[in-house]
Amino acid sequence: MFNNYKLNTYVMRALIYLILAILVIITITPIWLLIVNATRSTVQIQQGIAIIPSTHALENYNILLGRGLNLIQGFTNSLFLAVASTLVTVYFSMLTAYGLVVYHFKGRVAFNNFIVVLVMIPTQLSIIGFYQYMSKLGLTDNYAALILPLIANASAVFFGRQYFESMVMYDLIDAARIDGASELGIFHKIMMPLAVPGAVTMGIFAFVSSWNNFFTPFIMISSKEKYTLPMLVQTLRGDVYRTEYGSIYLGLAFTVVPIIIIYAIFSRYIVSGIALGAVKE
């Protein structure tokens, strides 16, 4: 029986690695093709697909610069916007979600349903109305119009709520209350550290979402100095008749690298700290 167990495990593992390898090929191939395109010239791209990189990366880079795109400024703008959006989203959504899970107050169920319902609202159309509204508030061309609304991010609250529901430990909370901690204190000092996997997950998604979003910023932001990196790359598509595809792909590659780095740094925190044994038996 012991031998069977080990053999089973080995066979399973081999099978799993094989499946993983196949999935990796399926996942990576399109990405590889896009990266290869970043090294090709526009003419090459227009005339077909290639698997092997070409030599025009530097040329594409020069075209990017020649457009007067201040990539560094775009990058710092993106970074600021994404970091601020992430912090705002994570903090306030976890706060709200915690409030919804732990406290049983009048209107709680109604509010829960309300949050879920908010998640379902298609926002595509409301951008024009939103712009005109922000214009009246004087918040156009201002990052605040992109960041502040995230305090009320229904989708993130929804995630936070589901997450807290699955891991909140009332005994811990009660213990802390007995020790005399304040409610807000419990949230900040006890539950949030335990909720790090959920918070980091939410944070990564919020960061990526903010980083890649260029449509809304295009509508809300007008000054070129405030353009984010994806926006700058998109302006390369501006030339209707002679789009420089090579440099667009290179710009897209630049845009992706920072989020991969952020993800690589933070993904380890997605694993729970529960394993550290927070609850003393």
Next chain:
Amino acid sequence: MKRLSYILSVLVALSMLLAACGTPAVNEAPAAATDAPAMTEVPAATDAPASTEKTVLNVWSFTNEINTMTVAFEGKHPDVDVKYTLIPMTNGEYQTKLKAALGTADAPDVIALEAAFVKEYVESDDILADISDLIPAAEAAKTYPSVLGVGTNNGVLKALSYQATPGALFYRRSLAKEYFGTDDPAEIQALLADLDKFTAAAEVIKEKSGGNTYMVGSSGDFQNPFFSNRAQPWIVDETLVVDPMVEKYIETAKLFRDNGYEAQASQWGEGWFAGMNDSLVDAEGAPKQVFSYFLPTWGLPYVLAPNAKSADGAHDTSGDWGVITGPLPYQWGGTWMGAVQGTPNLELAKEFITFATIDEENLTNWATGVYTNEFLKAIDPSIPDDQKQAAGDFVSSQVVVEKITASFDDSDLSKFLGGQNSYGGFAAAAPSVNSELMTGSDDAIQRALNDPIAQYLNGEGTIDDLWATWKDALRVEFPDLTIN
């Protein structure tokens, strides 16, 4: 607790109030750029500090092309600071932003409008300012009628362009010699002078090449020429009109597909570009050739010339092309400019539009490549390194065109055409282009036709299916239209 709910209700009321102020659906009067509702702060983007030096003119566009002109304009008007904003239109950002900003304090003064949607804006009464007092100047510059036609609605001029974009037909000289015995443009034009001759020539090419040379890349290539030559526009008296030319187009497309006169290389696809440099191969690897391409003025420097060399350098068709008017005159693309209604800088906006689209010196410089990067940097050192305008753009003023055509005799583009003066070719085609039929709905109507036609050409369904599918699609997008 009570206080909290009190605060909440105040906030709700406040929001509702702001919402009511902002609802576009209920507003009667357009919120002019200088109006501001009493309770908000007013950053009026178009106002410049009244006391200090320069007046600010806000120009929005979707390419960086016009930026060259704004710099040149600043050179002539040192007291004006033109703020140029580029918003791409690939995913509709430009149009959406325009629609959002027009009517608010953030609206620009001058906007660029592409051919696909310019008519929408010109036809609307509420968006573009009346610039009819520029007509005399335009007439003096002999602006091509097609350009004026697009920018005019009910006799009111609202938009002008610095370009004219007549269409032409580019053909491969070597193939022409092989199959027709000559590559002289005049003779080829005679051979392809009308649709029937064009179709007959397609058959000749197919026979003589054993099916290895196609007349055109795809039937989509000649859609524009057909549609530009209808007798009636798409919409008359709120009713959809299907001109006989449309039926003829579909007939011809079917003929070309069934007889193998076209390569099924859709425009802007890999095959289409490959055909330009003779590197087209079918799925089995057999080489194929494309005899001709319908392209407008800008197609030569931006589409044909760059792609005449294959990516691996093995093929090069430069010098092997000729240009003629082709069987049907047509128009394709172009960028117009208009002034936004309600802008406080209307006079300045009109001045800028005049400079950009009518002024002889500007247009001459634009077309002959005077606006090099160095020239522009001398006026404004902060512009990017690739901001320049190469020679060759076909401008909208016949006066200028006649003046400068000869200067293109020895240009690179002419060498590309085997010595034929490209500018002269377009100049011949420009006056006969008809833009009277253009409506703002054309783009959507024509696009809705593409897939039904594709299915029909593939053999999926009858022609009646085609019409039915298309009309159903139109009913979705044009609820006010009568469709029979």
Next chain:
Amino acid sequence: MNLANLKRNYYGYLFLAPFVIAFLIFGLYPIYNTVALSFTDTTIMSKTSHFVGFKNFERLFADDIFMTAVKNTWLIWILNFIPQLGIAMLLSIWFTNSRLNIKGVGIWRTIFYLPNLLVPAAVAALFFSLFSYYGPVNQFVVRAGFIPEALQFLQDATIVRVLVVFIQWWMWFGQTIIILMAGMTSIPIPLYEAAMVDGATSSQMFNRITLPLLKPILIYVFVTSLVGGMQMFDIPYLLTDGRGSPRSSILTNNILMYLKFSSSKGHIGAASSVGVLIFVMTSLCALAIFYFLRDRDQQSQ
């Protein structure tokens, strides 16, 4: 409930306050605007507009194309979601299983997440290129003898649907893995240890411990995927001509909305009615999900 509990529960309001305030300031108006517009015939190109009651909605239901859009959206979503959840779940289980001890979980997970970081426009452009008539896929399948002559892949309704489903799956399954793993690793290990001591098998542990404790997260995945699926826009829009071609096979709800919104006059009133209906439909389905998956024995503390 004693008084201390009662008073403490009021803290809920405090925690909610920032959300509520921000929503009232930023979120309320756009919603109100969209709903209000759906009852008018407002167009963007003109400033006049009239209240038309339910006419927009009536027209939608009378239109075949609305049912087509709904059908397509559901079809594409279901075909994409089931494999997505299935594979993501499978992988998550494998990755968190200490017995299997798969190495390099972090790397695998990162790779599978990468597609989610790409701009849909680039992905769509790539696939468009790959499957075009003179593109590499045609060259490959013809020369390898799979088909006799080149196909217009992007003009075939089924193939295009499959492509959209594949791309959506490809872009999102990595993210689903991350969410599921975040949930799975939050389940206290002692629970599994106790179960193993009691002699539970793998599948028993999965069904009795993992699944139930994962339920809130699963609900989240389900609902957000549903919402995203009902509003699927980018890929179907960018892959073909923006009209759901061929033959409206990938015309989704949001594309219909966009068509109404972007056609010449810009019928934003009509487009808003599509938005409202999408919302109603999604809400009903989501509430159904909640109802069926609710904890029947949940007790409040």
